[in-house]
Amino acid sequence: MRLVFAGTPAVAVPTLRALAAQHDIVGVVTRPDAPLGRKRVLTPSPVAEAADELGLPVIKAARLDAEVTAQVSALDAELGVIVAYGGIVREPLLSTPAQGWINLHFSLLPRWRGAAPVQRALIAGDTEIGVSVFRLVPALDAGDVFAMRAVDISADATADVALDVLAIDGADLTRTVVADIAAGTAVATPQAGDETLAPKLGLEDGLLDWHQPVDIIYARYRGVTPEPGAHTTFDGGRLKILAAAPAASDAPRLAPGELGGTKTAVLIGTASTPLEVTRVQPAGRGAMNAADWWRGLRDHDGLRVGS
Structure with missing residues (x-):
């Protein structure tokens, strides 16, 4: 398939690499270079670096606005795939690829919809976490689900370690879903169960209560x-x-x-x-x-x- 990919952090890179090995990635959307380290050196995102290594065209954007929509439209992609880009996809960009967008999310939806699913799951003491690939819709992480997979995480894993594990399983699951969409055999079903939210963490969330x-x-x-x-x-x-x-x-x-x-x-x-x-x-x-x-x-x- 002709794909456009959107993502920013390192956890999105395994999915980009997995899809690039089997499909035509016609464009990669990622957030702009950010100042890192004590010297605040402008540094490309992990996804931008991986895309450059793979020889893929990159669109750097802080917001998915009309300009980005026009750029993506010109790519004539069949499907959009998003993994932790760091921004909301709204219309008309949501409908710009011929078959819309799918999203890899690091939770077993509808549990932990939002920006920090793994972190919130660990804080809550969840013993089972996983990954979901769903159709992107305007409502937050509410689209029909193509596939979910529970993943075993070590009982002492911190959020970064858990995310690294989930990124690998999520890449494999996304690759399978895209292949099914390409073959016309993919089936998405409505989310079932109680919804919980996973808002972004703030400094106050790290304060320990003895x-x-x-x-x-x-x-x-x-x-x-x-x-x-x-x-x-x-x-x-x-x-x-x-x-x-x-x-x-x-x-x-x-x-x-x-x-x-x-x-x-x-x-x-x-x-x-x-x-x-x-x-x-x-x-x-x-x-x-x-x-x-x-x-x-x-x-x-x-x-x-x-x-």
Whole structure:
């Protein structure tokens, strides 16, 4: 098929590569170069870099406006495929490819419609997550579904690790759906079940509440790592929690927010057993091993994090 592809982050790249191996990608739409790093160097998106490597024409756009619609229309694509572009496809662009658009979404729809499905699923403690390929419609992630696949994710996977796994399975599922559409055998069915929403995460979503049980805290840590990042307050500043796991069941009980040190980690008290933290970033400093940070504190008596 003649395809137009829209996507931006690294999780969209496996699908682009899978489709480019079997179809004619007549155009790739991605967001403009963004400033990255301390020097704020303008850097192409991962999808733009992959498209350039594959020799595919690229349209860089912050919004899918009339100009982009005209450019896509000129490509005479049969089908549009979108994976985490970072913008909403509206009419008339929605109807510009002859067979419309399909979307790879990283959830088992209608659960977790929105911008942060994997993150919200992990925070909620979902034991099953997956990928869906559906027909794009004006309503948010509400179109009929061509295919879904549940994917096993490690119980200690953070959001970035889970997304990397889902990106591979999602690429395979999307490739199959596009092949079925090309063959005229694809069937899409209405979504069934209770809808839940997955809005974009903000910094406040990463704040850990030490008055909750450790399993609830750890689920939030997994969901917000690496972005927007798990954190707590300490000595008037923000202490980032970069690596953590529930402590062993025989770990000493600590009051919520109470700190305790070991040779290799820092324990933080919760409403149940402690959270074992192995890497942190104190305010105004670089990332470091939690045990080194603990040893650098002058007085350990009565130290606490959080409010």
